[in-house]
Amino acid sequence: xxxxxxxxxxxxxxxxxxxxxxxxxxxxxxxxxxxxxxxxxxxxxxxxxxxxxxxxxxxxxxxxxxxxxxxxxxxxxxxxxxxxxxxxxxxxxxxxxxxxxxxxxxxxxxxxxxxxxxxxxxxxxxxxxxxxxxxxxxxxxxxxxxx
Numbered sequence: 001x002x003x004x005x006x007x008x009x010x011x012x013x014x015x016x017x018x019x020x021x022x023x024x025x026x027x028x029x030x031x032x033x034x035x036x037x038x039x040x041x042x043x044x045x046x047x048x049x050x051x052x053x054x055x056x057x058x059x060x061x062x063x064x065x066x067x068x069x070x071x072x073x074x075x076x077x078x079x080x081x082x083x084x085x086x087x088x089x090x091x092x093x094x095x096x097x098x099x100x101x102x103x104x105x106x107x108x109x110x111x112x113x114x115x116x117x118x119x120x121x122x123x124x125x126x127x128x129x130x131x132x133x134x135x136x137x138x139x140x141x142x143x144x145x146x147x
Contacts, residue, residue, distance in 0.1 A: 002050070003057050007064035010048055014040075015086065022108050022139075087137045094133035097146065107135050117141035 029037075048061045076083035093104050099111055114133050118124035122143045132144040 003048070003052065003060045004064045006048055006050065007061045008068060010044055011065055011068045014044065019086070019088070090137060091135045092132060093135055093141075094127070094130050094143075096132075097128040097130055099127070109135065109141075114141060114143075118143045 049057060072082075072086065076086060091103055091107055093100050093107065093109060094114060099114070104110070104114070111127075114130075115124075115127065118130055118133065118141075121141075122145050124130055124143060124145055129146055130143055131146040132142075134142045134144075136142055
């Protein structure tokens with residue numbers, strides 16, 4: 001029972017920490033982000049398993065995490081409020097060639113991040129060519145070009 005409680009507690013704690021840390025898609029991870037994730041994974045393993053490194057305990061912890069994940073996914077289907085709390089929402093950061101700096105600060109994005117995404121996804125070279133840039137719930141930046 002101790003393993004189940006530790007797994008549930010760690011799941012909730014990590015969900016909260018990553019929600020506070022902000023969105024970033026896996027494709028946009030920096031080397032620092034990747035190293036941080038590796039360290040977090042190691043620290044999490046220590047906290048989840050405690051002193052019991054048995055196969056049964058590991059399967060119990062993994063099963064608990066999967067049940068929590070599936071349960072929250074199902075709960076998000078029934079509650080838009082819970083879905084928004086856990087997953088966030090899309091955020092407009094460029095509108096008709098103008099940066100929305102207050103939203104960018106909140107999302108911890110720079111002008112260069114948005115322009116890089118515009119070049120990469122749409123071949124856009126100038127800010128004026130961007131109709132909208134939106135940070136999606138998964139952290140990816142979607143760019144819609146001016147026509």
